[in-house]
Amino acid sequence: ELKVEQNPLFLSMQEGKNYTIYCNYSTTSDRLYWYRQDPGKSLESLFVLLSNGAVKQEGRLMASLDTKARLSTLHITAAVHDLSATYFCAVDRNAGGTSYGKLTFGQGTILTVHP
């Protein structure tokens, strides 16, 4: 059974600081997604990582994927209050030969950015 583990689960940061959220998963996959969720809202897609060594950046967020280590990271640079939200990583398992995926989510990291 695929397990996806994020850490930390809670992250309280000061504005301007840097930090990294880690996402470990237990079985082989080369497709990993990062989502943001604001309270009471749906999931907003942040990054789609499709191969080993993939690195993507958008604003103050940068995500990377190491499929050999089964590890993805979400790095936050110079945090601002607007980044406060819950961040989920999700690993996609495509049942070989099928035409759909199957997302398994990590527990989520609740990020709070303080002035």
Add this chain to the structure above:
Amino acid sequence: DTEVTQTPKHLVMGMTNKKSLKCEQHMGHRAMYWYKQKAKKPPELMFVYSYEKLSINESVPSRFSPECPNSSLLNLHLHALQPEDSALYLCASSLVGGVPVGYTFGSGTRLTVV
């Protein structure tokens, strides 16, 4: 159109009621999904439809009945629910034809069972 539209946004129902959740997309995606998200938990997959056929049922109780009447619509029929079924229900869609490379999620239906 790059959206997945879910209706209603909020639903309160009694344990003896029958109601339906609706999901619609016009992106040509042929895989559609229902996820359930309890408060402060990650989403969990319930059902997957591929080319309008049920491909995955993650051992969901029969009081939840999915339906995919055409390539743009996905319904979730609810009957005799329990209070513990209260949650955010998310619909998603993705491309097919090989590896799905991204999912589009709807805004969700917040369901309260009383």
